[in-house]
Structures are given as structure tokens and as C-alpha cells.
Amino acid sequence: MNQDERTEAVRKQLPKTRWEHTLRVVETAVELADRVGVDRKQARLAALLHDYCKFWPRERMERIIRERGLPQDLLKHHVELWHAPVGAEVVREELEVEDEGVLDAIRYHTTGRPHMSLLDKVIFLADYIEPGRQFPGVEEVRELARKDLDQAVLKSLDNTLVFLIQRGQKVYPLTVAARNDMVDRIRQPRPKEESL
Template sequence: MSEFFSTTREQLLSQVRAQMHEKRYLHTLGVAESARKLAERFGADPDKAELAGYVHDYCKCWPIPKLHTYLLRYDLPQDIIEGEKELWHAFVGANVIQSELEITDPEVIQAVRYHTTGRVGMSLLEKIVCVADYIEPQRSFPGVEKIRELAVKDLDQALSEALGGTIAMLIERKKTVYPLTLLAYNDLVSKGITPFE
């Protein structure tokens, strides 16, 4: 993994751990492990997948005012600033991991940026990190076993199931659905990759 960042794995994990509480850190380790397995299964670079898993939630536990300050600092899109605060950490994190962790690989940065929203035309690594975030071993929510089963054989189907479930949950809770998520889901469905089959 050393070619993708300038610190050792132990140093990186120490930096990541300092940003979050224990439960989030354990989730992070689970995502990294799941991402590596998915990468090995579907032909992506396992080291990049593991690295992206380690840093995907780097800013997740930051206070909202701090995230907001960084949103403005990085001049991120207005619809992100006005959208659900749950999405902020991914867009801020994609920038912060470059400055604080010296991660420069564009695939890893994009995987961090879109792991919560998805987008049209996701790369293989982006799909892997997004799905790994749903299926890591500590996750427990209605439908997670279905996504895990799909992820063994069809990454796109697992992604469609995951995004469809997220959209349904947001609608049920009367929350807004970020446009990129709808577009990502619609893109999959337009290709015949539909959830709930």
C-alpha cells in the first residue's frame, strides 16, 4: 500500500483513529476488509480498495460547524451545503485526506467523495467502497443480508439494491434524496440492473 500514501499502515490507522470514536473506527476497519475482499473478487486493486476503506469516513465524526467551515473552504457545490448534513463528511473528506494524509491517488479520492451518494458512471473502485460501506460485518439493518448475498456474485446488483434501499428509507423518513443518488440509481435501472428481484 505504500505507493498510495506516504505513511505506514500503522501510522495511517493511528491518524484515522484519532478522528473518530471507537464504534466508527471498528466500522472503518470492517469497510476496509470488505472492500479488499470485493476488490479481489471483482478485479480491482485490493490495496487501493483497502486504503479507501480506511479513509472513507475520515471526517464522519467531525462537528457540523467544522464540516461547514471546510465545505466553504473547499468551495464545494451549493447543493451539498444545502443538502443533508449526513453527506458532508464524504465531500469534505475527499479534500482533507489529500492535505492531511497526503493521499493523491484520484481513484481513492473519488471513492471517498462518492461513497455516500453514488453517481452516474461510478468506477469499479467507487462501487466497491460504496457497497463495502453497506455490507461490512458490523452493519445490521433490514435488507443487509440481501445486499451481502448479491455482493458475492454481482456488484452492480448489490449497488442497485443498496441505493434503492437508501432512497426508500429517506422517502419513508421524509428526508430529501440527493440528486446524485437518484441519478446513480436511475442509471443502473436504465441498464436493467434493478433491486428487489
């Protein structure tokens, strides 16, 4: 399956506003990728596909979680998290995506994870800071993303945790683990080339 076919497949899955969001995520991901040395083709593909299953019925996603042996604790957390791991499985099969880095970036774009790859961080942040996003704290994360990807990821995770806690919602354990890992990474001295 070529890029045009994948693009059309995604467009058909999404309402107009979410398709426009996806296009902005692609643009943002490519900008971030160019800045930090991530392969722009990988970034473009992961960004294009990140919300492929976002509007699938809950029952369909639940069936895939159960049938594919995805983490069952997902089912005890908000349905908003499901489309990312489900999407990684589906695009592997339906859209013939074999790049594990791209699949991981899709899989973890809602939760983060410990030891995120640069591509993971690019997609996670591109989804969070694309120009159409308007919510408290997004400008600070955009500014941080221009200087330090790790600081921007940490701030976005912090914002997410505060948002969920203030609303009395559960926090997915992988998100807490991702946040703690980012704290450890930032506190450790990094080689000079990584801090540029």
C-alpha cells in the same frame, strides 16, 4: 506519509465503535476488490479513510464545503452526506493522498454517482454491507454482492431511497442520478467478461 501513519491518524479521529466499523469496511472492501479485480491497495486505502471526517463538527465541515468550492447544494441536505466530499479534500492535504481513484471512492461513498468506477462500487458496498451492519435489506444486498456488484449497488440505492422517502427526508440529487445510471447499466447487455 506511510500506511501506519495514516492508520493511526484515522484511529485518532474516530470513536471506538466507528473505528471498528472502519476495520470491517477495510476487510470487506479487500474481499470485494479481490473478487472483481480492483487493486487491493487502493481498496484498503479508500476504505481506511472513508469516514475520516465523520465526527467533525458541522461548522468545520461547512467551512470546508464553502472554502473549497464543493457542491453548495450539500448544505441543503442532511449533514450525514458532508463527511464524504469533505473527507476527500482533507485526506488529500493532511494525509498526502494523491490517487484520484481513491479520493473519488471516498468522495462518493455516501451518495454514489453516475458512472461509478469499480473502486467506487467496492467502497460504497463495503460500507453498506460490512458484517456489523444490521438493518432491513442488508442481507439481500450482501447476497447480491457475491454475484453481481451492479445489482448490489442498485439494490442498496433503492433501499436508501425508500428509507429516506418513508421518513419524509430529502434525497440528494446525485443519489437519484446514481440510481438511474445503475438501472441503465443493468438494462444494457454487458460484455461477457463484465458479467462474471
